[in-house]
Amino acid sequence: MKTLLRNALAAFGVFASMLPASAAAPNGEADAYPNKPVRIIVPFAAGGSTDVVARLLADKLAVELKQPFVVDNRGGAGGNIGADAVAKAPADGYTLLMGTTGVLAINGHLYKNMSYDAARDFAPVSYTSLITNILVVPPTVPARSVAELVALAKGKPGTLSFASSGAGSSTHLSAELFKAMAGVDIMHVPYKGSSQALTDVMAGQVTMLFDNAPSSMGFVQQGKLRALAVTSTKRLPSLPDVPTLDEAGIKGYESLSWSGIVAPAATPPVIVAKLNGAIDRVLKMDEVRQKFAAMGVEPVGGPPEAFTRHMRAENEKWGKLIKTAGIALN
Structure with missing residues (x-):
């Protein structure tokens, strides 16, 4: 019996060694990704800050992952139209959303009839930037x-x-x-x-x-x-003479925007991890950091889990503010 078991294991080892690397390795799906252009939907019109950041990232990701990353502007309904398109897209890593504070943490508290749920319908990929x-x-x-x-x-x-x-x-x-x-x-x-x-x-x-x-x-x-x-608690290096609102007399004021890449919820974790790694490498590039600094943008990065925690915290923060202020949209 032991001899038969050893022979069977040996035969399986030979068979496995003959398989393509992508079939034998658990990361084969990530190794093959991407093999066609990737679309990043920006849920606002071209020319805004979300669009500017997305295009800079797209250019660098195209080099990193050797496939075109195309920015697709889908504005309307405070970003909900573009976000909804990604929420309903195939979960294959080829349609991504350049999410924002509004789309991922605010809109769910403002709009009565939401067609997507940010916590349920998206897989956080990377907390890219603080603005x-x-x-x-x-x-x-x-x-x-x-x-x-x-x-x-x-x-x-x-x-x-x-x-x-x-x-x-x-x-x-x-x-x-x-x-x-x-x-x-x-x-x-x-x-x-x-x-x-x-x-x-x-x-x-x-x-x-x-x-x-x-x-x-x-x-x-x-x-x-x-x-x-x-609106930050510290001055921008690119505008050193412009005070913070706190310095200008509105004590305790702070309001920051942020952006991050998310994918449809069922996107395979190996693809999410590959995208996250590529984005982290881009955010560490001197050229990118210099361009961000000139625009008043701070690169963030980090694992998807950290972005998930950030989204939850922001959702709670803005939800409380919106309820207290009594703001609501149809």
């Missing part, structure tokens, strides 16, 4: 500081306006938090992405915008927008 928002106004607004802006708003209740990249976005909630903490009444003007919002703010049609740093930084440096403060 500071900048409070910007057009040069025509007669306020050169946060104190002057607050005084202007209190002197004309309900007449000033703030733009956002969409109802429920981080740019929206940053302004709502400002309104609550500064005690001002300002009208919300939502857009489908920050590109058109920026255009109207620069034209003076809207008073202010709490915009993600990557999309507005260039306009601030060109003098087309005036930066009054940043």
Whole structure:
């Protein structure tokens, strides 16, 4: 019996050695991935900060994984349209979502009828970046500081306006938090992405915008927008003279945006791990870190499990704020 068992094991060993590496190894699925273009859906219009970060990552991932990574902009409903498309896509790693604070942690508390559940329908891949928002106004607004802006708003209740990249976005909630903490009444003007919002703010049609740093930084440096403060608790190296809102008198204020790559929930763990490793390598590149820094973006990275914990914590944080503020969308 022992002789027969040894012979059987030996025969199996010979057979296994003849199999292709991808069939014999448990990581064969990851080794073969990707073998065709990968689509990254950005749930907002082109030109905004999420789009800028996604395109930089896509360019580098294409080199890392030797397949094109194509950015597909699917704006609308505060990011819900693009997110829903990914939630319902095949779980094969070829359709990814550039998720944001709004899409992955806020919208579920704001919208009455959600077509996806961020915690249930997505597999977190990588917490890619942390983004500071900048409070910007057009040069025509007669306020050169946060104190002057607050005084202007209190002197004309309900007449000033703030733009956002969409109802429920981080740019929206940053302004709502400002309104609550500064005690001002300002009208919300939502857009489908920050590109058109920026255009109207620069034209003076809207008073202010709490915009993600990557999309507005260039306009601030060109003098087309005036930066009054940043929403983080520390100043941006690229805008050292612009105070934080806390420094500017709104004590305790902090509101940050973040982005991360997620895949449909049933995506094989080996594919998630391969994507995570590639993204981590990209985020550590000097060129990427320098470009991020110039835009006011902080690379994060780390394992999928860390991103999962972050999403849960943010979901709880923003859920409490939205309930307390009584904000709701149809």
